Amino acid sequence: MKYKNIVLLSDLDGTLLQDDKRLSQENIDAINYFISQGGKFGVATGRNHHNALEFIQEVSTNIPSIFCNGGVVYDINSENLIKYNTIEPKSIVGFLKHIIKELPYIMIMVYTADYAYTVSNKKNVNQLILDQHEPYEFKPVEDILEKAWIKILFCGREDELKTIETEAKKFDLSKHVAFVNSGDIYFEFVPNNISKGTMLNELREMIGKDHKYYAVGDYYNDLEMIEQADTGIAVDNAVDDVKEASDYISTNNNDSAIADVIYNIINKTL
Secondary structure, three states: OOOOOEEEEEOHHHHHOOOOOOOOHHHHHHHHHHHHOOOEEEEEOOOOHHHHOOOOOOOOOOOOEEEHHHOEEEEOOOOEEEEEOOEOHHHOHHHHHHHHHHOOOOEEEEEEOOOEEEOOOHHHOOHHHHHOOOOOEEOOHHHHOOOOEEEEEEEOOHHHHHHHHHHHHHOOHHHOEEEEEEEOOEEEEEEOOOOHHHHHHHHHHHHOOOOEEEEEEOOHHHHHHHHHOOEEEEOOOOOHHHHHHOOEEOOOHHHOHHHHHHHHHHHHHO
């Protein structure tokens, strides 16, 4: 079969999804064709699996996918949480309380193995942005300390997010978490030594080292995955660092980039 032993991992926002968060029919058809010809397709996103599934109901996957920027490996078809990596809540809670008090307009979400919780002040959140992260529940941070924390998402202006990073360094949090820029208005804490790239290598162990791994993305949180893949691909709207690290550059995410990857780039490398 044409794509036997080929694995394709795609980022969601800015890559598989258009700017309006919709899927093009061209991408859906290309993925279905890729799988029908023996290919293995999965997604690799910063979103958790509960939220991501709202955006990719029309997409077929046939391998486990990466969620929470490497925090989770989840099989959509079997609904099986295969692996998750955690942050120690007690190492972070003092910092979160400090930020909630000093920077009240920063939206903070804590992702656990089973759900997402908004721990910042309800009256200050941006509801339009929060709606894109459903399902979630408002909870005081003290009420979720016994749960398995996967990642922490901060949402705000660029200058506010830079303050978050500066304050995190003052609290010496790099001993406990890794810092990730996942979008112009997003900054994240994830477990140390965890990324989409480390989880690509976990999939390599699960699926087989005899496969060729392709990865597609657009932002800094995709960088390690693109570097770890056998063939790294940036969409045309990617940041410069991702383009420089990639072997190929595809079309814009609004122009069915994954269809272009399958029909043109992968075909060219077979």
